[in-house]
Amino acid sequence: MPELPEVETVRRGLNDLVLNKQISSVDVYYDKMIIGDVQKFKDTLAGKVIETVDRRGKYLLLRFSGDVTVISHLRMEGKYYVKSKDEPLDKHTHVVFNFVDGTTLRYNDTRKFGRMELVKTGMEVNNSGIKKLGPEPTVDTFKVDDFYQALQKKKKVIKTALLDQTIVTGLGNIYVDEVLWMSKIHPQTPAKNLSYDEAKKLHDNIIKELNMAIEAGGTTIRSYTDAFRNEGGFQFSLKVYQKTGEPCQRCQTPIERIVVGQRGTHFCPKCQILKP
Ligand SMILES: [Zn+2]
Missing domain, CATH: 1.10.8.50 (Helicase, Ruva Protein; domain 3)
Incomplete structure (x- = not known):
C-alpha cells in the first residue's frame, strides 16, 4: 500500500508530467471508482486545465481551472501513468483523462479499491477521510x-x-x-x-x-x-x-x-x- 512518501512521489511526478494540460474528455470504465455522479464527473472536467496537484495525507488533490478539485485516493494498488492516446488500454485502467495535446493520464488499479471524488476547490476539507487527518509531518505543522x-x-x-x-x-x-x-x-x-x-x-x-x-x-x-x-x-x-x-x-x-x-x-x- 502506498504510504505518504510514495503518494508525495506520485504528486511530484504528476506535477512534472501533466501541469497546464487541458482535458478534452474523461473515460470511466469502472463506475464505482467515482464517488458521486459519473456523468457529472465527466461533464465537469471536460475543458478544464490541471493547474497543480496537491496532497493532504495520502489523498492526492488534482486542482483544475474553474475551482474544481478531484480527490484521488490510491488505496492499495492505484497508479497513474501518462501515455499517448494511441497506446492500447491496460485491462486494469479504469479512468482515463484525455488531453487536447494527444496525451492521456491513466489511472490503473488492479484491486479497484481506489476512489475519486469531484468537489469544489476548498470543499475537500469536508471529505470524511480528510476531515479527521492530523497535521502533516513537517516542522511547520507538526508540533x-x-x-x-x-x-x-x-x-x-x-x-x-x-x-x-x-x-x-x-x-x-x-x-x-x-x-x-x-x-x-x-x-x-x-x-x-x-x-x-x-x-x-x-x-x-x-x-x-x-x-x-x-x-x-x-x-x-x-x-x-x-x-x-x-x-x-x-x-x-x-x-x-x-x-x-x-x-x-x-x-x-x-x-x-x-x-x-x-x-x-x-x-x-x-x-x-x-x-x-
Ligand atoms: Zn537492537
Missing part, C-alpha cells in the same frame, strides 16, 4: 507539545495510535515500525505512557524518516511504482520492516515480528523494551 498532549489522551498502544492518522498523518505500517525502532520505543507501549522526551524523539524521527523516504522516492514493497514507472529507493534504508530474524543494526539482536492491532509489526526486543 511536539501538541503531539505529546494528543498521546496523553489516547487509550491505544503507540503503534495503533500512530496508524490512525488523527495525531499525525502519513504513517503507515512500514514507517511506524521504522520510527519506533529509531526512537527505541516498543510498539505495544500505551501511547499515554510515553514521556515527553520519548514523544519528542519520536516526533523528530517521524519528520526525519518521512522526509528521507520522500527524497528517496518512497519504498517499493510488492507493486508500488511512481508515475515514471521508476521504483522507489527507500526499501534499501529500512531497518526493521520485514527484517524478521536479521540482526538489529544497533545491537545485533535478531529482529522479531509480532502482531499489533492485526498488523505485522517488526521490532528489536533488546532496543525496544516494553516497560511495565
